[in-house]
Amino acid sequence: EADIYQTPRYLVIGTGKKITLECSQTMGHDKMYWYQQDPGMELHLIHYSYGVNSTEKGDLSSESTVSRIRTEHFPLTLESARPSHTSQYLCASSDPESGETEAFFGQGTRLTVV
Amino acid sequence: TQLLEQSPQFLSIQEGENLTVYCNSSSVFSSLQWYRQEPGEGPVLLVTVVTGGEVKKLKRLTFQFGDARKDSSLHITAAQPGDTGLYLCAGRIYGQNFVFGPGTRLSVLP
Numbered sequence: 001e002a003d004i005y006q007t008p009r010y011l012v013i014g015t016g017k018k019i020t021l022e023c024s025q026t027m028g029h030d031k032m033y034w035y036q037q038d039p040g041m042e043l044h045l046i047h048y049s050y051g052v053n054s055t056e057k058g059d060l061s062s063e064s065t066v067s068r069i070r071t072e073h074f075p076l077t078l079e080s081a082r083p084s085h086t087s088q089y090l091c092a093s094s095d096p097e098s099g100e101t102e103a104f105f106g107q108g109t110r111l112t113v114v
Numbered sequence: 115t116q117l118l119e120q121s122p123q124f125l126s127i128q129e130g131e132n133l134t135v136y137c138n139s140s141s142v143f144s145s146l147q148w149y150r151q152e153p154g155e156g157p158v159l160l161v162t163v164v165t166g167g168e169v170k171k172l173k174r175l176t177f178q179f180g181d182a183r184k185d186s187s188l189h190i191t192a193a194q195p196g197d198t199g200l201y202l203c204a205g206r207i208y209g210q211n212f213v214f215g216p217g218t219r220l221s222v223l224p
Contacts, residue, residue: 006156033211033212039153040200040219041216042214042215042216042217043157043202043214045211045212048211058211088154090156090157092156094212099145100206101144101145101147101162101164101206102145102147102159102162103147103159103204103212104159105149105156105157105158105159106156107155107156108154108155108156110154
């Protein structure tokens, strides 16, 4: 079973607030990802990281930022939340050492900005 | 940009029926994965296939990777309400990020 954790699971916050979504994995995977998924829709890659001090933008433009100071931790921050940021955010990791053949996902954070 | 297409988009069947869902692309993948996702949860990995023509079985689920490694199918025998969910396929080309299909939303009615 994959050991990747996201907190909080659910977050309702007012417009203009700064938020950080946490993601941690205990598998020692170098590569980590953030996806955005609207209800019933497909996953869109918004950020990824090859390892410590590496961050890259994904296919979908996002106003969020990420950091990777430690291998196991890949938090996502929104400096000023807006209703358009309402979505589900999914964190994942994969292991380049074993061929990176699969991604393991956290349970997600459902964000609602009111 | 590689695209993965999945069909059907929606499928509603009765308990006990068999079904097959498909994942197709014009790109050749080094590996392909199938996930199941329930509402409000993250995708859970079901299987990974890496060899063209490969067939893998997971209880009542049978996964096949096309000979050319461009497509895959998922067959469920005697579907149960617990099989209900969004089935996602994802492919990866070596050195690139995963590409996800839009999913097939399956509903199995008791």
